[in-house]
């Protein structure tokens with residue numbers, strides 16, 4: 141049986157079990173059925189799957205807590221001993237039983253952590269050097285540096301981890317424009333940015349290159365992301381910097397990575413470097429966050445920490461871990477905690493979010509919907525006008541998954557085709573956190589038709605629960621014909 145060995149440190153895999161929907165082992169989220177796992181695997185095997193031993197706080201440190209309430213048949217077993225520092229919380233996957241895609245999820249989360257680290261550095265220099273005056277993406281601007289560099293870095297890390305022959309990636313940037321003579325300066329900065337980031341790989345539990353990558357290797361890594369997706373086999377969908385406008389404005393943006401197999405997203409990882417811990421701060425500009433952070437003592441839960449959310453299809457769990465700070469080393473599970481959608485079902489109590497730019501989604505149409513179902517809206521900035529929560533990028537998906545908002549709606553202008561990398565990671569995370577994501581016709585988004593969400597009916601609707609979802613779908617049907625969309 142395959143044995144998953146964590147990439148971090150010299151310690152052995154963890155012996156915690158994962159057992160179906162919402163039964164994860166975590167000190168903070170204990171479920172009733174636990175057994176004590178011992179270093180002796182034969183002893184553990186001798187226990188019946190239904191055996192229940194209540195967890196005792198006095199359990200010796202060399203023991204671990206293993207939930208055997210339901211063995212997942214897809215799991216495999218490892219005979220390795222226990223990591224003490226991983227006892228606290230498993231953060232989504234484990235070594236003792238190895239659910240499918242464990243290794244892919246491990247590498248993806250670490251790679252997104254690194255990508256966020258890279259983006260933070262670029263965004264920081266953007267804000268400090270340009271005083272907010274930044275060029276658009278097409279003009280060899282610093283944001284382009286982040287886009288290219290994240291794509292190269294993630295592509296290189298995935299290829300190193302799984303072998304380039306086994307890795308197929310669909311991503312936003314294509315390599316041609318970077319190969320032009322006039323892009324030589326930009327390419328130089330990208331190569332440096334990628335190497336600076338990859339030099340930190342061991343800190344994130346991944347292997348970096350032995351020598352700095354040359355220009356051709358960086359271009360090759362970017363160029364490898366040329367898959368067209370499709371219905372068969374496995375590919376990664378990457379949006380290196382989602383919410384470009386948010387990024388250049390020093391506001392919200394996300395790094396989104398999903399693994400799609402046979403047309404279905406099976407893993408979703410969303411890095412949200414500016415995701416505030418308080419939802420009210422989502423609609424503030426970055427500069428307000430900076431002021432607030434100076435006034436508010438920084439705690440481990442502070443807004444500027446940023447986070448990575450992730451989920452595996454069918455696990456019934458979604459997780460959030462903070463971004464790695466300073467020079468710290470990523471020790472799994474990196475204080476991960478489970479996240480869940482909000483329990484609010486009453487539209488009058490629900491908050492809805494949507495894109496900041498009305499060119500990306502019709503604000504007037506969603507305002508009509510909000511009114512017709514009686515949605516509450518969030519207060520924006522300091523002016524107390526009632527507004528929905530308008531946030532750049534897939535951070536909106538993150539807000540639903542974490543329970544900070546209940547509804548996300550996007551209705552692009554007619555003719556605009558949504559791309560798979562703008563949704564795949566968020567869909568898995570929301571669904572595993574307990575939410576619902578469909579098009580406005582109530583159908584699952586179709587990730588099997590290439591790079592676009594072909595056949596999307598009108599718009600995307602994500603909700604914390606089925607009741608809210610049903611109401612929104614009904615409201616769309618009722619008002620669509622009279623809309624200008």
Ligand SMILES: Nc1ncnc2c1ncn2[C@@H]1O[C@H](COP(=O)(O)O)[C@@H](OP(=O)(O)O)[C@H]1O
Nearest residue numbers: 381382383384385495499500532533552556562
């Ligand atoms: N006219 C349009 N209508 C709808 N979506 C658009 C659009 N133009 C760009 N987008 C997509 O919307 C994403 C940003 O989402 P949001 O508006 O929610 O912040 C963009 O991602 P990138 O910023 O990665 O290009 C892009 O994929």
Ligand SMILES: [Mg+2]
Nearest residue numbers: 379382383562
């Ligand atoms: Mg995008």
